[in-house]
Amino acid sequence: MTLPDRIRLVVLFGGRSAEHEISCSSAANVVRALDPDRYAVELVGIDQSGTWHRAEAAEALLARGPASMPAALPLEGPVVGREVALRPAGAGVDPDVPTVVFPVLHGPNGEDGTVQGFLELLDVAYVGSGVLGSALCMDKAAAKTVLDAHHIPQCRWLQVDRSVLDDAAHRAVVLSRLGQKVFVKPANLGSSVGISVCSGDDELLEGLREAFRYDRVVVVEEALSVRELETAVLGPAEDLRVSTVGEVIPAADAPFYDYTAKYLSDSSQTEVPGDSSQTEVPGDSSRTEVPADVPHDVIEGARSLAVQAARALRVEGMARVDLFLTDDDRLLVNEVNTIPGFTNISMYPELWGASGVGYRELIDELVALALRRHADLAQLQRSRTDGAQ
Secondary structure, eight states: OOOOSOEEEEEEEEOSSTTHHHHHHHHHHHHHHSOTTTEEEEEEEEOTTSOEEEOHHHHHHHHTOGGGOOSSOOOOSOBOOHHHHTSOSSTTOOTTSOEEEEEEOOSTTTSSSHHHHHHHHTTOEESSOOHHHHHHHHOHHHHHHHHHHTTOOOOOEEEEOGGGGGOHHHHHHHHHHHOSEEEEEETTOOTTTTOEEEEHHHHHHHHHHHHTTTOSOEEEEEOOOEEEEEEEEEEOGGGOEEOOOEEEEOOTTOSSOOHHHHHOSOTTSOSSTTSOSEEEOTTSOOEEESSOSSOHHHHHHHHHHHHHHHHHTTOOEEEEEEEEEETTSOEEEEEEESSOOOSTTOHHHHHHHHTTOOHHHHHHHHHHHHHHHHHHHHTSOOSSSTTOO
16 A cells, blocks of 8 residues: 555554553654654653643654654653544644554553554554454463464463462462473563563462562463574565564573563664664673574474464554474464564564665554555445445
């Protein structure tokens, strides 16, 4: 789909989840890359209480040029109603200019289908997966259930609720089924927030308590010796393209690629996401390598498995698919992220950059996909009467 000459793009950022700061950083990178001749940008920030703001401070910085944009967007500005926030901010906006909302929101109340449902009710085009795909991928337990139903390989796992905290026998069963070393994760959170690696009952109990701080449902997974691979999908649901494959290499003393290694690094390392094939994290030997140093058949197997998982989970628009490569050369799906990070060291734009799709081109394509899906949905019959809309 060819993009219109002019588009009103509303960037939603911030949010109520524990990934609020990541969202503000991702949004800054998105906004910095936009073509000002094509996009009339409006910024709407959601604070951690859930209040929506017209982010006038950030818009003032944007008006000075991309070089004035900070590493993370400030969301200060007047409070505004949710529906009002998506209306044109200025008078005299051309009604023929299409509106697209880009929800750069990570975690619950942003990536989980809630905002997507709101935008569907408003009949507004938006970037990324729809309500069901967003909700499925956000909830690790639901996603794993669907992947199991589609016979897509993944590690052994169990879902638990808070009753396990007071039930030593239940915890013993968990360890007997998954092994004495396990990962404990909140079901509805990303960016490694609330995740623990635990050995034995005492550590398991501690890890469960930490995970239940963030969610009412927790997933416990077997801990395998693996390499962590990532790839990215892009496109309409029926024709997803897949990027090259990258590898996440945690520090030698790190149990996994944690929040600090993912996001808390020097923003001056790279000017544009995707330009660097390897990113070092200051103060930590964790790094990412794009493309991954694995055999060709592993690359192709990972790419194929990523598309299978994305289709099973109703992904459209974009997603980052995280996989494991085990010591015995099995490929397993770890999880699928429908609004992956867009910071300057995030893997999603870096993977596409290494696949020949630059950051600005990537944003343009995501907006075009949003308009295409909105147009396709508008053609669906909404009545039992033939020909009626």
